[in-house]
Amino acid sequence: MSEKSLHSICRWTFNPGKGGFVPSDMRPEWGGDKFGSPEMVKLVAEKIRPKLPDNIELGIELHYDAEVDDDNAAAVCDAMVDCGLYLAMITPGAHCHFGYGGVASLDAKERKAAEELGTRTVDLAYGALKKAWHPDADKVPALVIWNGSFGYDIATVGIRQMYQNLKESIASLCKYEEGKGGSLYICFEPKPNEGHPAMLIPTVASALLFWRKIEEEFGVSRKKKGVNKEFGHSEMIGLDHVYDSVEELDNDMMVHMHLNSQGYNDGIIYGGPGKYDIDHGARINGMNVAIAGLIQQAGFARWKGHDMQTRAYDNVEQGIDRVVRSVLSWEACEKAAKGLDTAALMGVLANRETAKAEDMMRAAVVAAQGYFDRMYK
Secondary structure, three states, rough: OOEEEEEEEEHHOOOOOOOOOOOOOOOHOOOOOOOHHHHHHHHHHHHHHHHOOOOOOEEEEEEEEEEEOOOOHHHHHHHHHHHOOOEEEEEEHHHOOOOOOHOOOOOOHHHHHHHHHHHHHHHHHHHHHHHHOOHHHHHEEEEEEEEOOOOOOOOOHHHHHHHHHHHHHHHHHHHHHHHHHOEEEEEEEOOOOOOOOEEEEOOOHHHHHHHHHHHEEEEHOOOOEEEEEEEEHHHHHOHHHHHHHHHHHHOOOOEEOOOOOOOOOOOOOOOOOOOOOOEOOOOOOHHHHOOOOOOOHHHOOOOEEOOOOOOOOOOOHHHHHHHHHOOOOOOHHHHHHHHHHHHHEEEEEEOOHHHHHHHHHHHHHHHHHHHHHHHHO
């Protein structure tokens, strides 16, 4: 029997349309009062799970309070339990409310309100959503802190105080969560920009340093703390998400993953450095085969989330298919990584036979596409 593989599906993927420069009503079935988070959970169970291998366990990712709140949490949780899905990730949707720094804000009122949003998120996870947690202690949800609200657009000495505010607020949130039980995995999702031109915690290295600083300054243990490994955010400014993985694993701080792509590394879809956050699903390419091999070596067995958007021109059926393809693409990369002769690869690298190493990685990508084709049928 194949080992269990945990994949989580994001509520925000299922939207009626993006709006702005693209249609806002391409998928009317996913809008309005008749399609809320409980309905999304049921859609995942009925339309996506049957198209995936039996060894895959599925979870759900949610923003508080845009996608789950105190009013609908019981219904969302019941839907997950009834469908055999788990709460994989919850995150405070601070970017929906706070445009001047959130928990790092120099406006004391905004900072206090943002901090309260964080503690209410913890309360909901331990309260109305608790029965949807995975029964294994090492697979309980992640509390992801996305830095979309704590950014700035003016170069002043105030940036240092914002960083200090951030340390104090996150340390306080961690201590609050510890008082609730200390079971959640808490992690940053770094991003260089959006929704501000400049952000606190823009890179993986920034997140790793941050956790060390609040351990030193506030006594917050780094256990179960770390990084939401977000491929696309590294790609979009030209950073190396393979090396990012090495840093995360070397520090034992890869606690959640967001598998997606900005598109520049497979030679087919557009995106990449200098482009906006496109959020394609996971792709089959050599970099992803390498990352799959790294997490296998490290024994990573937590949730792999699909932080992706259906395309602006997709209808409902095509949108569902995108999610299926993303899950299967990553599973294919994992199969290819397992089939790669790592000892032989290291041997040719030691002998400086890098062209042969390229051949081996290219063959692994071809093998991954074959695995995908067979699973997709």
